[in-house]
Amino acid sequence: MLRLDVVAMPLALARIASILAHRQFNVLTMDVAAPVDGLRRITIEVDTADELGLERLVKCLNRAPDVVKVVRFSDDTSHHRRGAFVAVAFPEGRLAEVVAIARAFSAEVVEAGRTRCTVFAAAEPAQVDALVDALSGFTIRELMMAAPLRMPRFLRKGHTAVDRAHTWRRS
Structure with missing residues (x-):
């Protein structure tokens, strides 16, 4: 499960979809939220067991000009x-x-x-x-x-779900 914050511009969603198609990922669900403060939140559930392929997808999405942030959620670190x-x-x-x-x-x-x-x-x-x-x-x-x-889990003091949620930010 990936959550992307994307600049709300024309064709931004089409570019994201073309990246997924080019990498041949089977998209199970894609939810696109209305723009808020110039950003659009996109939640994507992809069908893959290939960790390396998913890592490459995240890196490719981070290089896209419209993507501000990519957050990857796993079952054990999120509700x-x-x-x-x-x-x-x-x-x-x-x-x-x-x-x-x-x-x-x-x-x-x-x-x-x-x-x-x-x-x-x-x-x-x-x-x-x-x-x-x-x-x-x-x-x-x-x-x-x-x-x-999906939402990150908030654990007791000393444990942070955000550390385990595999958050990648653009530099």
């Missing part, structure tokens, strides 16, 4: 959450079962009718996947998952 909306259809009278499943996974029913409802969950990706599996006994009409969110 990882994913949001999902699940639209579920079910036979009349079975709403209570869907609500019970949603509560078991700390999810929320945001809209409900006699034969369909929408469930929202924001949790670790494995828990969101388990919720979807539990609801698969009903008819899932629509599933919308947001790009994953």
